[in-house]
Amino acid sequence: MSTASLQLDAHGRMKHFLCIEGLNRQLLTEILDTAESFTGVTEQTVKKVPLLRGKTIVNLFFEASTRTRTTFELAAKRLSADVLNINITQSSTVKGETLLDTLRNLEAMHVDMFVVRHNDSGAAHFIASHVAPHVSVINAGDGRHSHPTQALLDVFTIRRTKGPDFGRLRVAIVGDILHSRVARSQIHALNLLNTGDIRIVAPRTLVPAHAESLGVHVYHDLEAGIEGADVIIMLRLQRERMQGALLPSEHEYYELFGVTEEKLAVARPDVTIMHPGPINRGVEMDSEVADGSRSVILEQVTHGIAVRMAVMSMAMHHHKKSKA
């Protein structure tokens, strides 16, 4: 089953949210517009809407991530849903229960949504293709494949900062593209919004083969890559990669690819600085850049809640309508 037909129902509405590839521009824009309506909710005194009251959302985390789990838990609670956190590494698999039996059991408890984090690429798709019809699946990051809510909050942040016309934008993604599910999802989202110029900037060892086929321009020199950029998105450096000889030392990486105010001189004066967090200060960038007036790194976190509220409520809303 294709990703598109897995994510969308017969009427083109969202059922699961697994990766950016399965979306069209109209649906992507609809999600961003819905997220826009939720930014108000998280700023008011009572940060809660009753949209998902009485729904049960299960955070099904096969890979620990307090940070991501927290954002989904907050988004769910602000939609008034009940949330169950299940860490599969610690629980049912201990008794030798298979993944599918675990799913069947949770479904039988009439849960409404699984938010899935897994270190195997394709795990969320696998689960979505096996769940009961009444359950929605949201991908919270699977292996090296996809991290679609992160990409959504990134383009949401760009749209809020630079306006809706992506055609005139030059966006540079800097860092370990090869291993990054975030970068893959970002590239798909930026392409879907017809971004004028998408660049990836990385050492040769950290660029996927045939990267150009993704619709990007590849640079191995930081200053060439960010020249004239409207937006620079840095990726988090996974320190464990350095053991594998794919990466030089942190210090050397910073010398070559670390972003400083000085190097930023070649970008546009109003360049927007982004990072999915958590930042390695002094590695991916200088603190001066991270905390500077052009950085929207914390706005990304804020928007992450609104975007997740949008995805969750849209996937559920569909169900409500389709039953009626």
Added chain:
Amino acid sequence: MSTASLQLDAHGRMKHFLCIEGLNRQLLTEILDTAESFTGVTEQTVKKVPLLRGKTIVNLFFEASTRTRTTFELAAKRLSADVLNINITQSSTVKGETLLDTLRNLEAMHVDMFVVRHNDSGAAHFIASHVAPHVSVINAGDGRHSHPTQALLDVFTIRRTKGPDFGRLRVAIVGDILHSRVARSQIHALNLLNTGDIRIVAPRTLVPAHAESLGVHVYHDLEAGIEGADVIIMLRLQRERMQGALLPSEHEYYELFGVTEEKLAVARPDVTIMHPGPINRGVEMDSEVADGSRSVILEQVTHGIAVRMAVMSMAMHHHKKSKA
């Protein structure tokens, strides 16, 4: 103090829910009827009723069980209670606090209910006989003794599948009866409902001494034991038993006691297949049986929520009335 007088108040209403033995048929039927009324709640769009709003329920787990904890947590949340999960193995006992001091402290915080899981038989009774008058105790499994909410959901499932007349039913329980708190509770519940023929089917090493005194027929041969059965309940095989030489290898167990479609030929054609989960596929039964049209294993899980909502609300409701 006898179990009956511990579980029930002076008016015969439920105060604690500790084991099946303390119930009478009328009260058991009342619980099942109440559970029936909750099955609707978990199927509607807003799966929440305000019955226990403002009540605090503490999951007091001395033995890890994500699965059981999850069902109680869901049941409590769908009754709108606040839930605290406390894993005693990790917490207060670290500081040398005694069990009774822990109970006194939680009671002093005005909690309303303890859901207790413990690997010592009698732990829930001990706690119930020592708690403050305003607190109810629910046994979520104690040692080899009792797992009464599991037995309730089992007879609830049988009643829904076969109708209310247990007198005409032949029910076979297959597996490690000796070590099973589930089996003990099931036998008591089936007896209370006047089940026509209760059979236990197990290797000689896994049957308790004087088993017949429980009101069951004992079989050591699977096909003899399930012949003409209306319902077959398989128990989960605890692999750790095999070290103790009480059990042959998994393979040999499956050969002798594993249920297959073929062996089912001797049972009634409309036999109902049950298992408390999680299943060891290819040990207690074949996947074909577990996932076949006669299996109600997932319905058991669904009914587990309704049954727990019934027990929780009945134990609380009593308190509300008795104060008024």
Added chain:
Amino acid sequence: MSTASLQLDAHGRMKHFLCIEGLNRQLLTEILDTAESFTGVTEQTVKKVPLLRGKTIVNLFFEASTRTRTTFELAAKRLSADVLNINITQSSTVKGETLLDTLRNLEAMHVDMFVVRHNDSGAAHFIASHVAPHVSVINAGDGRHSHPTQALLDVFTIRRTKGPDFGRLRVAIVGDILHSRVARSQIHALNLLNTGDIRIVAPRTLVPAHAESLGVHVYHDLEAGIEGADVIIMLRLQRERMQGALLPSEHEYYELFGVTEEKLAVARPDVTIMHPGPINRGVEMDSEVADGSRSVILEQVTHGIAVRMAVMSMAMHHHKKSKA
């Protein structure tokens, strides 16, 4: 920035709650009066008020304490807030995220309050002096410095037991004063309420240098220290101190400083017995004393919920008003 100006806003209202030192008697009394109004809430059938509905409270625990976390979680839920439990030792610091980045991220998710527990003295102050203006910080215990909600619940309990006139009271604090954040906060609170006679009773090795400058009388003999006492507060003995040769054996400690009914004969006949819990029975005191009619140890636990509800709602309420 002084503690007072950090805790209070320009109008003298509470913004953070970090330590007793920053309070004045009027504000301390206002907190106790507010707590008084909440004792009713925890005793009624529906133990919930909508005061903090839609607010997000984060339990930010850098030091494990199920007991303290539970009281704050219960207090927050009974105020209808959403609660997130984040154990920092297990989570973001694993990825090398700095404390300030963690705070910035949580703030960006529009959380409203951090309840901070840390084993470094001054941690809550540090966090309070760096948080965003919309966030309140409550100190749930920092190193050896302060445990102000514990001290509040202690003076609240004394006020309820002995009445509001602290001037006529003789209060003895017995145990390891040197290492105790609880004792430090208690002494400040008792001084603020003009307690007639505050005594500390401890072995010479466990009294801070220049203890008298805190406004207390120092005793190294138990019976001299508790003679004529209206209130005796025992501290929990940290067994790990015994390794450091600061303490004799448990047995010897009990002989010299353990409180028994017999030794209590020198105190006032209506002496009130207190302990922050959990008790080491047979070390700090006899069970007969702990469970006797003069002990209010469990009332302390009950009052802990009301006092925490008071502090949380007052810190939030301020924000609400200041925005309006």
